[in-house]
Amino acid sequence: MGKKVALFSLTDCQGCEFVVLQLGEKLLEVAKEADFANFRLASSRKEDGPFFISFVDGAVTSNEEIERLKWIRTNSKYLVALGSCATTGGVNTLKNYFSGVNFPKEVYSRDFESFEAKPISEYVKVDVLIPGCPINLEEFVFVLKALLEDRVLKLKLAPVCEDCKKNGIECITKRGVFCLGPYTIGGCGAPCPAAGVSCFGCRGPLFSPNVTDAEKVLKDRFMHGGILFTGLGWVLVKGESK
Numbered sequence: 713m714g715k716k717v718a719l720f721s722l723t724d725c726q727g728c729e730f731v732v733l734q735l736g737e738k739l740l741e742v743a744k745e746a747d748f749a750n751f752r753l754a755s756s757r758k759e760d761g762p763f764f765i766s767f768v769d770g771a772v773t774s775n776e777e778i779e780r781l782k783w784i785r786t787n788s789k790y791l792v793a794l795g796s797c798a799t800t801g802g803v804n805t806l807k808n809y810f811s812g813v814n815f816p817k818e819v820y821s822r823d824f825e826s827f828e829a830k831p832i833s834e835y836v837k838v839d840v841l842i843p844g845c846p847i848n849l850e851e852f853v854f855v856l857k858a859l860l861e862d863r864v865l866k867l868k869l870a871p872v873c874e875d876c877k878k879n880g881i882e883c884i885t886k887r888g889v890f891c892l893g894p895y896t897i898g899g900c901g902a903p904c905p906a907a908g909v910s911c912f913g914c915r916g917p918l919f920s921p922n923v924t925d926a927e928k929v930l931k932d933r934f935m936h937g938g939i940l941f942t943g944l945g946w947v948l949v950k951g952e953s954k
């Protein structure tokens with residue numbers, strides 16, 4: 713029997729767990745070393761810890777989730793933040809910019825606790841981060857295999873531009889399209905620029921990106937009449953026109 717591995721979800725769309733499901737038959741291969749003791753989308757098995765590795769996807773938005781997260785931490789040798797909701801709060805953090813809106817009522821027509829969305833590292837120690845919205849399957853397998861061998865990997869903090877260079881992808885900014893790649897954690901292989909659209913920053917911001925320069929480049933090169941051209945369409949942004 714392999715080492716116990718669990719996947720848990722907090723507030724999110726569970727898209728990252730669906731990516732793990734795409735392992736299909738390979739999941740059985742990986743399962744020789746990993747015993748998936750808690751993976752709601754794949755099986756009805758629901759075991760208590762201790763777990764060798766726990767993957768947690770989703771942002772934290774309630775006290776109940778904080779308690780669950782602390783329980784997971786206590787019962788896991790390694791804790792991995794799976795996907796951008798868990799590593800940065802992800803799309804859930806959009807609600808943090810609104811005040812006076814009862815989101816549970818608006819979205820689900822019922823009341824429940826849902827405070828400001830935060831990444832899981834705000835509440836517990838996290839051993840490995842796997843960013844992405846959704847995650848990259850190869851990266852998941854890479855981290856899983858390494859942790860099963862007791863090797864803790866550190867996320868490489870290089871921009872998506874490095875993926876473009878490595879894969880010979882022509883920079884889309886040459887076509888006058890704004891791209892968030894220089895300010896985003898790379899490692900995804902740059903599928904968006906490869907498909908001719910801008911990186912929209914799904915893996916989260918690089919720590920301490922050069923925001924001042926970014927703002928200048930954005931205004932000088934990509935704004936026309938107060939509108940920013942992103943390659944995904946025209947998006948209205950606040951700010952002065954050139």
Ligand code: SF4
Binds near residue numbers: 725728803
């Ligand atoms: S990171 Fe994206 S795909 Fe993954 S759970 Fe969050 S919203 Fe869904």
Ligand code: SF4
Binds near residue numbers: 891911
């Ligand atoms: S397409 Fe985007 S990510 Fe790729 S090199 Fe250009 S700016 Fe960087």
Ligand code: SF4
Binds near residue numbers: 893896910915
């Ligand atoms: S190119 Fe950007 S948006 Fe696309 S997968 Fe990579 S980080 Fe995410």
